[in-house]
Amino acid sequence: MRKRYSLFLIALVLIISCTQNPEPIAYGRDACDHCKMTIMDQKYGAEIVTKKGKIIKFDAAECMVDFIKSPDSKVDIASDKFMTTDFAHPGTLIDADKSFFLIDRAYQSPMGGNLASFTSMQLAENNLQSADGKVLSWNELLQQTSKN
Numbered sequence: 419m420r421k422r423y424s425l426f427l428i429a430l431v432l433i434i435s436c437t438q439n440p441e442p443i444a445y446g447r448d449a450c451d452h453c454k455m456t457i458m459d460q461k462y463g464a465e466i467v468t469k470k471g472k473i474i475k476f477d478a479a480e481c482m483v484d485f486i487k488s489p490d491s492k493v494d495i496a497s498d499k500f501m502t503t504d505f506a507h508p509g510t511l512i513d514a515d516k517s518f519f520l521i522d523r524a525y526q527s528p529m530g531g532n533l534a535s536f537t538s539m540q541l542a543e544n545n546l547q548s549a550d551g552k553v554l555s556w557n558e559l560l561q562q563t564s565k566n
Contacts, residue, residue, distance in 0.1 A: 438471050440501045440511050450477040452485040453529065460508035461534070462527050467499040479503075479519060480531030483559060500556070505534040506541060514556045518542040522551030533559075 443463045449456055457463055457477040464482035466474040474493075476482040479502045486493050500514035505525075517535045524547035525534040536542040542553040554562070 438467050438469070438499060440465050440467050440499065441473055442509070442511070443475055443503070445509065448475050450475065450481050452476055452481040452488075455528065457528075459528060461503065461505050463503040463509075463511075464514065465501040465511060466493060467501070469494060469497050478528045478531060479514070479533050479535055479559070480527060480529045482514075483562075484529075486560065495560075502535040505536055505545070512537055517556060519554045519556070519559045520545055520551060521554065522546060522548045524548055524551070 443457055443465065445457055445460050445463070447456070451474045455477050457475060459477075462478045464476040464479045466482065466485075468474065474485070476485065482500065482502070485491055486495065501511040502514040502517050504510045504512045504517075505520075512535065514535070517537065518539045518541070520534045520536060520542045521532055522534070522545075523532050525532050527533045534542075534545065536545065539553060546553070
């Protein structure tokens with residue numbers, strides 16, 4: 419009975435330690451895995467949760483996109499989980515695949531991409547401030563060849 423209990427506890431610890439859930443960004447302490455800057459602004463930030471449960475953090479969505487597009491990246495776009503910070507709710511991570519990204523010079527994201535993410539197209543459009551601003555889906559953002 420004791421051996422079964424020990425095996426159960428070991429299995430439980432392994433399952434919990436390999437969780438594929440995002441974790442909150444520790445602003446002011448966590449560093450961006452791409453540019454190595456300390457993640458400071460709660461309106462920006464992003465995170466990848468790999469299939470194996472590893473958390474990769476970024477100070478801005480554009481850093482995450484640059485990381486994904488890097489020839490050295492081993493990120494599996496089809497199966498890893500991509501999270502971005504909801505501009506309307508600072509510090510809150512949302513699913514990047516369901517987000518809308520506003521590129522507008524009025525938004526001073528940490529890496530100069532002028533990129534803010536929102537939970538809906540309507541919310542992103544309502545926050546447009548520049549005549550040349552535009553709203554992109556996650557897939558459209560990934561297809562862009564350079565930062566604006």
